[in-house]
């Protein structure tokens with residue numbers, strides 16, 4: 001996350017900031033389609049649903065949501081319609097609800113492993129798996145580091161900050 005002052009985000013800004021995640025979901029859908037094409041539709045539907053649930057369950061506890069400075073534009077995409085409940089924190093809700101995003105990252109590798117080990121080895125499947133893993137498990141986390149630099153959310157479980165003494 002970033003706390004830099006922001007100009008109003010345009011749809012193109014939102015698309016650019018979420019491009020890597022969109023690429024990951026497209027690669028994941030391509031892998032799922034190799035097993036069973038309806039699975040690709042299910043995977044993409046779940047990708048959209050899980051992001052909406054993340055906006056509802058986690059984002060309201062993030063300072064950027066209320067301030068309108070979310071670098072991913074989730075405050076715009078959700079119309080800021082989700083409100084926080086009293087008596088909880090960002091860290092707690094993040095840990096409690098992060099599971100909703102997990103299938104988006106792990107279903108495609110599981111499907112690819114099944115294709116490679118059970119239905120028969122294939123170089124194109126292996127290549128898709130390698131590209132998916134590169135984007136999902138290296139490139140995305142690396143790029144999110146720049147968003148986290150300078151963020152003042154001290155209780156963020158992703159990148160805890162030293163508390164000011």
Ligand code: SF4
Nearest residue numbers: 001059062065070074
């Ligand atoms: S920065 Fe905050 S509002 Fe934006 S996606 Fe992350 S948790 Fe949600």
